[in-house]
Amino acid sequence: MKRNAKETEKKILQAAINIFSKKGFSAATTSEIAKEAKVAEGTIFKYYPKKKELLHAAMVEMIELFGESIAIDSLKKVIQENEDQSIEIILKAIVLDRITLFQDHLQLIKVIFYEMQFHKDIKELFLSKVSKNGIPIFAQIFEKGKKQGQFKDINSLIAMRSFMGMIIFMLLQREFLYKENAFENIEEEVDVLIDIFLNGIKRG
Amino acid sequence: MKRNAKETEKKILQAAINIFSKKGFSAATTSEIAKEAKVAEGTIFKYYPKKKELLHAAMVEMIELFGESIAIDSLKKVIQENEDQSIEIILKAIVLDRITLFQDHLQLIKVIFYEMQFHKDIKELFLSKVSKNGIPIFAQIFEKGKKQGQFKDINSLIAMRSFMGMIIFMLLQREFLYKENAFENIEEEVDVLIDIFLNGIKRG
DNA sequence: GAGTTAAGTGAGTGAGTACTCACTTGATAT
DNA sequence: ATATCAAGTGAGTACTCACTCACTTAACTC
Numbered sequence: 001m002k003r004n005a006k007e008t009e010k011k012i013l014q015a016a017i018n019i020f021s022k023k024g025f026s027a028a029t030t031s032e033i034a035k036e037a038k039v040a041e042g043t044i045f046k047y048y049p050k051k052k053e054l055l056h057a058a059m060v061e062m063i064e065l066f067g068e069s070i071a072i073d074s075l076k077k078v079i080q081e082n083e084d085q086s087i088e089i090i091l092k093a094i095v096l097d098r099i100t101l102f103q104d105h106l107q108l109i110k111v112i113f114y115e116m117q118f119h120k121d122i123k124e125l126f127l128s129k130v131s132k133n134g135i136p137i138f139a140q141i142f143e144k145g146k147k148q149g150q151f152k153d154i155n156s157l158i159a160m161r162s163f164m165g166m167i168i169f170m171l172l173q174r175e176f177l178y179k180e181n182a183f184e185n186i187e188e189e190v191d192v193l194i195d196i197f198l199n200g201i202k203r204g
Numbered sequence: 205m206k207r208n209a210k211e212t213e214k215k216i217l218q219a220a221i222n223i224f225s226k227k228g229f230s231a232a233t234t235s236e237i238a239k240e241a242k243v244a245e246g247t248i249f250k251y252y253p254k255k256k257e258l259l260h261a262a263m264v265e266m267i268e269l270f271g272e273s274i275a276i277d278s279l280k281k282v283i284q285e286n287e288d289q290s291i292e293i294i295l296k297a298i299v300l301d302r303i304t305l306f307q308d309h310l311q312l313i314k315v316i317f318y319e320m321q322f323h324k325d326i327k328e329l330f331l332s333k334v335s336k337n338g339i340p341i342f343a344q345i346f347e348k349g350k351k352q353g354q355f356k357d358i359n360s361l362i363a364m365r366s367f368m369g370m371i372i373f374m375l376l377q378r379e380f381l382y383k384e385n386a387f388e389n390i391e392e393e394v395d396v397l398i399d400i401f402l403n404g405i406k407r408g
Numbered sequence: 409g410a411g412t413t414a415a416g417t418g419a420g421t422g423a424g425t426a427c428t429c430a431c432t433t434g435a436t437a438t
Numbered sequence: 439a440t441a442t443c444a445a446g447t448g449a450g451t452a453c454t455c456a457c458t459c460a461c462t463t464a465a466c467t468c
Contacts, residue, residue, distance in 0.1 A: 003415050003464070024322060026230035030456060040417040045457060087406075110321070117318070118228060127381070142405075151405050158374075158396050159405050165373025166366040173365060177331070192362050200404035201346075201355050201363050202291075209445065234426060244447045249427060410468095417462070425454070432447070438440085 009047050011037045013061060016054045021107040025055050025115050055115060059122045062108040063129045066101075072133050074101065079141065087145055091194050092187075094141075095167055099186060102171055135160065166193050213251050215241045217265060220258045225311040229259050229319055259319060263326045266312040267333045270305075276337050278305065283345065291349060295398050298345075299371055303390060306375055339364070370397050 015037035019028040030051055034041040048054040078097045082090045102109065116123040135157075142156040151159075170189060219241035223232040234255055238245040252258040282301045286294045306313065320327040339361075346360040355363075374393060 005415065008415080024228060024230060026228060027322070029454080031454090041456090042418060042458080043416055046416075049457085051456060114318070114321070117314070118231070131381075145405075150407060152407055154396060154400065154405055158393060159400065161374060161377060162370040162397055162400050165369040165371070167369070168373060169369025170362075170365060177335075189362060192358060193366055196358065196363065196366050196404070197400065198404045198406045200400070200402045201349075201358055202402045203354060203356055204408075212445080233424085235424090245426090246428080246448060247446055250446075253427085255426065412465105412467080414465090415463080417460105419459100419461105421456105421458080423455085423457105426452095428451075429449100430447105431449105433445080435442105435444095437442080 008037075008039060008043065012039060012044055012047055013054070013057055017058045017061070017107060017111060020055065020058060020111045020115075025051075025111075025118075052119075055111075055119070056122065058108070059112060059115070059125060062105070062112055063125055065105065065108070066130055072137065075134065075137055079137070087150060088194055088198065090141065091163075091197070092190060094138075095190050095194070096187070098167070099171065099190075106175065138164075163197050166197060212241075212243060212247065216243060216248055216251055217258070217261055221262045221265075221311060221315060224259065224262060224315045224319075229255075229315075229322075256323075259323070260326065262312070263316060263319070263329060266309070266316055267329055269309065269312070270334055276341065279338065279341055283341070291354060292398055292402065294345065295367075295401070296394060298342075299394050299398070300391070302371070303375065303394075310379065342368075367401050370401065 012033070015033050016028070019033050019036055022028075030044055031041050033054070034044055037044070044054070048057060074097055075094065078093050079090070082093045085093075112122070112126055116126060138160050139156045142151060142159050145151040146153065146156065167190075170193065174186070216237070220232070220237050223237050223240055226232075234248055235245050237258070238248055241248070248258070252261060278301055279298065282297050283294070286297045289297075316326070316330060320330060342364050343360045346355060346363050349355040350357065350360065371394075374397065378390070
């Protein structure tokens with residue numbers, strides 16, 4: 001092997017992810033990706049013979065990162081570390097951990113959700129890994145809470161979805177609307193969301 | 205005026221919306237839009253000199269539809285009609301009304317959220333109309349509930365966002381995962397979501 | 409330092425794009 | 439019937455794109 005090929009491939013992949021997230025798959029051009037990666041346009045095609053293979057590789061990269069290792073592992077870790085804490089603390093730890101993930105990989109997440117709409121294979125890839133691995137771990141917390149009599153007898157999947165919806169919608173709004181100070185005072189808002197989720201907004 | 209020009213323009217706009225929602229703005233071609241609208245490619249450019257103007261027109265169409273008339277009006281109407289009902293019934297009426305809107309205009313909604321990412325003008329247009337008109341009306345319900353002592357002293361905006369997040373996330377999941385029977389048994393799930401929102405998932 | 413070969417190059421190509429324009433069509437007014 | 443002109447056409451144009459390939463560069467062997 002001459003002139004670190006693995007490095008070059010990585011550079012191209014990262015550049016592709018950058019451009020894809022800025023412009024989307026169709027509007028991104030291979031010449032622009034080449035410039036961003038600081039390689040000749042031809043070099044891209046040595047590694048990814050079709051543009052769509054670049055997109056696919058970016059998705060796989062993300063799913064490796066999320067679906068198996070970082071996402072699931074860190075979720076498991078957070079749950080374990082806080083096992084004996086109150087549900088409020090467990091949820092908060094999980095949410096803050098997930099927010100960090102969201103912040104760190106926002107670009108990747110955006111491309112995936114953007115392209116999933118149009119490419120069935122990517123959608124399946126994502127769903128089979130992230131949803132089918134992540135959701136059961138998450139749902140487990142609710143099941144445990146139910147068994148311990150802490151929670152009402154509510155469908156765990158619906159409960160989890162509600163909670164995820166609250167959190168994700170908040171993050172999207174922050175990222176989308178304010179942007180500059182998107183992650184300021186986020187802990188306070190998380191506290192409020194957890195309180196709503198656990199105790200509702202009605203006066204007892 | 206010969207050969208109904210308004211009709212032709214509508215046909216082109218609707219075809220554009222269809223193709224844009226299927227493929228996104230960049231991947232959509234004017235020749236394909238022409239075929240879908242059953243006009244010659246040149247005709248498109250008589251009405252919309254640039255492709256991006258077609259996109260913009262589609263956005264404006266949607267915002268007219270949503271931002272001012274249907275969305276806000278039907279929201280106001282639902283709130284008025286159910287003024288004296290319990291908060292559970294008011295919320296359910298609003299949600300079911302919003303779900304109908306979501307179903308009816310899903311295609312449009314998709315294009316908008318898709319393209320907002322890349323076109324600042326469209327984002328501004330959308331936010332200035334929908335958010336700034338819709339949100340205050342919605343927030344008003346929570347303020348009223350707070351004043352009447354029904355609700356805890358929780359930030360109305362955060363409360364509303366949580367609720368919206370729960371609902372929207374549910375809709376997206378249904379649309380995304382099951383698709384075929386996306387809106388089956390939705391009333392039951394809405395009831396659960398409202399219960400979680402009002403009373404929380406913790407055992408009293 | 410000549411030879412080997414993987415790694416990298418970039419001008420070139422053909423397909424396909426957004427957009428143009430000289431033209432045709434057909435409803436209406438006279 | 440004829441003239442008028444908005445409405446509609448589609449081949450043509452300039453350009454951009456993804457992708458190719460004959461070639462160069464440089465790290466390694468002997």
